[in-house]
Every structure is written in C-alpha cells, then in structure tokens.
Amino acid sequence: MRPFSLGFLMDVFPILLPFLSATLAVVVGTIFFGSVAGALLAWAKAGNHKVLKRVAQGYTYIIRCTPPIVLLFIVFYGLPKFCLEVFDTNINDYDKLFFVIISFTLLFAAPISEVMRSAYEAINKGQYEAAVSIGLSPWQAFFHIVLPQAVVVALPNFGNSVVSLMKDGSLAYTIGYIDLIGKGQLIVSMNYGAYAIETYLALAILYLIMTLGLEKVFLWAERRFSQHKQIA
C-alpha cells in the first residue's frame, strides 16, 4: 500500500469544486419544488376533506418506506417510458438533473409536509381567531399571523430535512449525474483506483463543510426569526 499523499488531496479540491454547483442545483431545485408539493400535502392533511387527507397520509407513509435509490431508479427508467406511452413525448434525452430533481422532490415532499403540518398545528388556534375577529381576512390572518410563527417552529426540522436531502442527493451519481461524488468516482477510475482514499477524503471534507455550514445557517435563522415567536 502506498503512503497517503497529502499533495494529491490538495490537488483534487480545485478539480472537484466546479461540481459543487451540480450538487447544489439538486438541493436548491428540490427544496423549491419539494416545499411547494409539501405545502400542498400539509394543506391536505390539516384540512377537512377526508379523501385528500387519506391520500396525503398514504403518500407520506409510502415514501417513508421507500429507499431513495429505488425511487430514483423508478423515475429514471419509468418516467421516459410513461411519457412516451401516455403523452407521446420523448424525454429520454432530457438532462439527468431533471430526473434527479423529480425523484428527490417526490421524496422530500413527504417529510417536509409533516414538518409543515406539525408547525401549523403547533400554533394556537386562538391566534387565527383573534386575527379574524379584528377584521383580517382568512388569507391575511394566515400570512401575517399564523405563517410567521409557524416558520419559527418549523425551522429546526426543516434544517434537518435539508441536511439529509443533501446527503441523499449524493445518490444522483448512480444514474450518471455528474455531481461532486460523480466527479470523485470519475477521478478514482481515471487513476485506476489509485488515490481513492484521498479523493473520498476530499469529498468527505466538502460534505462536512456543507452540512455543518447549513446547520449554522439554520441556527442563525432560528434566532433571527425568533422575534415572531409567540410569547408563552
């Protein structure tokens, strides 16, 4: 076994860094679409419509039991076939990012809907009633009174979900999407398996920086938004 090469570890960072944007693209895209889908699910769960409620709960349950990689493969292999048959459109040569974001949106929506629902239910009903009674419309009461308080409650769990999304996102390389891990694998195989440990260590350091950084950002945001916190 060859000794550990610190020089290679240093050299590999500049090669990997340009692919950070590919990793972040998955995270940002998924947070955006996943939050919208999650909000719809949370709305269905908190609402009074029985069928919608059941569907949303069932969906959350199924996703909770599904390994990310299986869903990723189902979307990657199944969606093009499905679109070809049903809509007669060929999406086989769409960018891989498209499939990755769809898979992770499906995955992310389920836990995030639970975060949103529990945050919404944590806010005292009296807040909404008080807001409506002083003449705000239901929408105004929701956006100006309930939502700012619910966001504070939701932030820690939202942060956790984003961190685990970022880690799950690393699976995208298995369908050939070139993100940080994908590039790392390419570097390893270009060196015929040599320098594997240096490359993986560099990736680990990058991921650690990202996850620890995200945790710090969410802690900061929690403190920043705590001014909206309900008193007692």
Added chain:
Amino acid sequence: MEINYQFLVDTFYLVLAAVPTTLKLTIIPLLLASPFALAIALIRLDQQKGFLKILVSAYVTFVRGTPIVLQILMVYSLLPSFLNLLAKAWSLNINVFDFDPIFYAYIVFTINIIALLSEVLRSALGSLEKGQLEAAECVGLNKIQAYLHILLPQAMVVAMPNICNLTVNLIKGTSLAFLMTVKDMTAVAKISASYGYNYIEAYVDVFVGYIIICSIVQILFHYAEAHIGRYRLSK
C-alpha cells in the same frame, strides 16, 4: 406502457428470497452497534472534558455529516487493502479479497449506526432527571445496576420512536449494499432486470418489498413501545 407481468411476478419471488439478506444487514449492525453506541452516549454525557470525548464527538460529526454512499465507498475501497496489509505483516495465510462482501457491508452499516444510535441514546438518557441516578445510588445500587435497572428502561421509553425511525432508515440504507456487490433485494432486482431491460417491473417489485418490510417493522415497534411503556414515569 407494456408491463411484463410474468417477469413482475417471477422477480417478486426472487426479491422475496433476498429479504433475509436485507434483514441480516439490518439486524446484525444494530446488535453490534448497541454496546458501542451506549458507550459513546455515556462518554458524551459525561461532564468532564477529555481527549476521548473530542474523539468520539468528531466521529459522530463525521458520520452524521457525510453521505452514507461516501462512507461505503471509503470503507469498500480502503479496508480490503488495509486488511491485506495486516494479513501480510502478520504472515497469515488468508486472502482478504476472497471475503464475502457482506462482511464489509456489516462493518460500514455498524460504523454508521453506532454514531446515529449514540445520538438517540444520548438525548434519551439526557432527558432523564438527575435525581433518578442519585436515588438509585442512595438505595445501594452500584452504577451498573442503576443504569441497567433504573435508567436504561426509562431511557428506552423515550428512545423507542427514534430507534424505530433509525431502523426504518437503516433498512432503506441497506439498499446501497449493491455498491459492495452484496446481493440484497435491490441488487437481485437490478441483476435480473438487466437481462431484458425490465427495470420498471424489477424496481416496482423492490418498492413493494420495502414497503412490506418497513410496515412489519413499524408494527413490531408499535408493540414494543406498548410493552416498554410500563417503565414510563407516572407523574
């Protein structure tokens, strides 16, 4: 969309046959990890600062901060050659490259679960009142007895839902064992799909398989929680 139903059914049986591998990959790391996780939780709960505490904290941070794929790639690319080196140094006549890859899978998942389980146990033990330990020592139990009979049963009540989550996540995580050429449910489906490019049918089978397993596990944990609930502190 054409679905090959015959293939769908045949592969489902193949996937079912691989369920024991997935269960082994879940249960063995959980059992192996428990004592280490408890030790790490106790070290991190200890008031004194020390080198050991920094070391285990760094380990937990590392595992929680990196994707499990990366941990798998690291162990699977490094450990075999490292073991080979050891075997040569001690002039043992074993070829480590002949080991069943499931051996490495156990190691990766154990390393991963030790860290996650220690966090669960740490928060559960931390939620107990300090008086519990003091009272137990007052009536003459030693530390080990106090933990075994008084603190751990109460901590388990708090920890159970999180351990259930952890187990479900581990079951889902074992789907990555195919990266180490272990033939678990996902790998079996992937292999049989590649003959005729029947990927959708194969993955739908796996999808259903995981939902069934996770449902059973969650039901079992539900009963375990009810059973262990008798240790809940009545207020």
